Amino acid sequence: MDPSPLPNQAPAFTKALLAWYQENYRPLPWRETPSLYSTVVSEFMCQQTQIATVLPYFDRWMKILPSFEMLTIASESLVIKLWEGLGYYSRARNLQKLAHQWMAAEPKPETAADWLAYPGVGPYTAAAIASITYEEHAAVVDGNVVRILARLTNDQREFSDNGKAVKAFTTLAGLLITHAERPGDHNQAMMELGATICSKANPQCLICPVKDFCEGQRVGNPAQLPRLAKRQIIQKRIDRVFLIHGGRLLIHRIPTTAKRLAGLCELPPGDLLEVSFPAELILTRRRGIANERIEERFLRIDWNSKLHSLITKDETLFWQPLNQLNDITLTGPHRKWLAELMAL
DNA sequence: AAGACGGGGAG
DNA sequence: CTCCCAGTCTT
Numbered sequence: 001m002d003p004s005p006l007p008n009q010a011p012a013f014t015k016a017l018l019a020w021y022q023e024n025y026r027p028l029p030w031r032e033t034p035s036l037y038s039t040v041v042s043e044f045m046c047q048q049t050q051i052a053t054v055l056p057y058f059d060r061w062m063k064i065l066p067s068f069e070m071l072t073i074a075s076e077s078l079v080i081k082l083w084e085g086l087g088y089y090s091r092a093r094n095l096q097k098l099a100h101q102w103m104a105a106e107p108k109p110e111t112a113a114d115w116l117a118y119p120g121v122g123p124y125t126a127a128a129i130a131s132i133t134y135e136e137h138a139a140v141v142d143g144n145v146v147r148i149l150a151r152l153t154n155d156q157r158e159f160s161d162n163g164k165a166v167k168a169f170t171t172l173a174g175l176l177i178t179h180a181e182r183p184g185d186h187n188q189a190m191m192e193l194g195a196t197i198c199s200k201a202n203p204q205c206l207i208c209p210v211k212d213f214c215e216g217q218r219v220g221n222p223a224q225l226p227r228l229a230k231r232q233i234i235q236k237r238i239d240r241v242f243l244i245h246g247g248r249l250l251i252h253r254i255p256t257t258a259k260r261l262a263g264l265c266e267l268p269p270g271d272l273l274e275v276s277f278p279a280e281l282i283l284t285r286r287r288g289i290a291n292e293r294i295e296e297r298f299l300r301i302d303w304n305s306k307l308h309s310l311i312t313k314d315e316t317l318f319w320q321p322l323n324q325l326n327d328i329t330l331t332g333p334h335r336k337w338l339a340e341l342m343a344l
Numbered sequence: 345a346a347g348a349c350g351g352g353g354a355g
Numbered sequence: 356c357t358c359c360c361a362g363t364c365t366t
Contacts, residue, residue, distance in 0.1 A: 045361090046361035047360095047361065047362045047363075048360060048361085048363090049350090049351075049352085049361080050351095050359090051361075052352090052353070053351075053353070053360090054361090085350090085351070085352090086350080087350025087352085088349055088350060088351085088362090088363085089349085090349070090363080090364075091349095091362090091363085094363085094364090119363095119364095120363065121363085122362055122363045123362085123363090124362055125361085125362075125363085142362075143361080143362090144360090145361095161345095161346085162362085163346095163362090166362090187361095188361095195360095200358090200359080200360090201354085201355070228359095230358080230359095233357085233358095259348070259349080260350080261349090286356095287351075288350085288352085288357085288358090288359095289349080289351075290347090290348070290349065290350075291347095291348095293357095331351090332352080333350085
């Protein structure tokens with residue numbers, strides 16, 4: 001006899017899930033002394049970023065900017081500096097805008113619908129804030145939840161992208177949280193389950209607290225779900241210059257009007273300085289950006305008068321003293337690779 | 345409905 | 356090396 005459909009078992013499901021969560025949750029810093037502010041900050045940082053990466057950033061941020069009010073007072077350059085290396089810098093700018101809006105708001109936003117109007121807050125973050133801080137029965141639907149629900153229902157559909165999958169499981173996620181005693185913990189438990197037990201690779205079905213509700217586990221291959229189409233990877237290559245002159249390093253400040261990394265600093269692109277071979281190739285590094293695969297080649301060039309005129313003419317190029325490199329905000333990889341370049 | 349947005353950890 | 360993660364915004 002087939003088991004009852006999952007929605008009919010929602011009360012028992014959330015009960016089992018919460019019981020497991022209470023005994024097994026990781027003591028993350030934003031769970032120690034929860035507040036609206038710490039919840040908002042952690043949710044912004046965790047967008048598209050793994051928890052382990054976020055931890056040191058979160059701790060430093062909360063020490064320096066412990067409240068919405070402090071965040072509104074801070075300079076944008078400090079905010080970006082604290083975000084250096086996390087990526088998706090619009091999150092940091094949106095977070096500061098949000099702080100300003102929240103300070104001015106009266107009455108204060110509480111529901112997910114209220115929060116959805118704030119910059120940088122989409123369906124996921126709105127539900128997270130409303131459930132964790134205000135115990136609203138709003139379900140988060142992210143990659144973790146999609147994976148869990150696809151396996152629970154043994155859903156074999158193939159989704160062309162993550163957005164489609166999220167939409168497909170939003171209704172079910174909402175049904176499951178309806179009867180949750182503590183909606184905030186229910187949502188966090190779903191994410192915790194996805195991060196630890198119902199992981200993408202090698203799910204630990206034997207110790208899963210909701211395996212009795214899982215059609216995927218009952219029928220066959222939960223590890224194969226969900227079925228998501230993979231995206232094409234684009235290959236790129238860029239040459240950059242590593243030039244030190246008079247105790248200063250040549251830096252390129254990305255225009256604030258740029259689409260990506262606006263306002264941040266980087267090692268100057270070679271084409272900006274009209275660098276041509278032969279130049280001394282001193283380091284090659286690769287990195288991924290979204291669906292791009294970028295190879296960066298670093299060239300050592302010598303200072304000359306032609307460069308001087310180019311640099312003087314271009315306002316995005318400037319000299320930064322070597323002992324003041326921490327005063328500028330570099331892109332994450334360049335911050336890291338600069339140490340290697342200096343050692344050469 | 346697509347594409348853009350950054351970076352790093354895991355396997 | 357490849358994959359993809361506590362998504363959102365723009366076009």
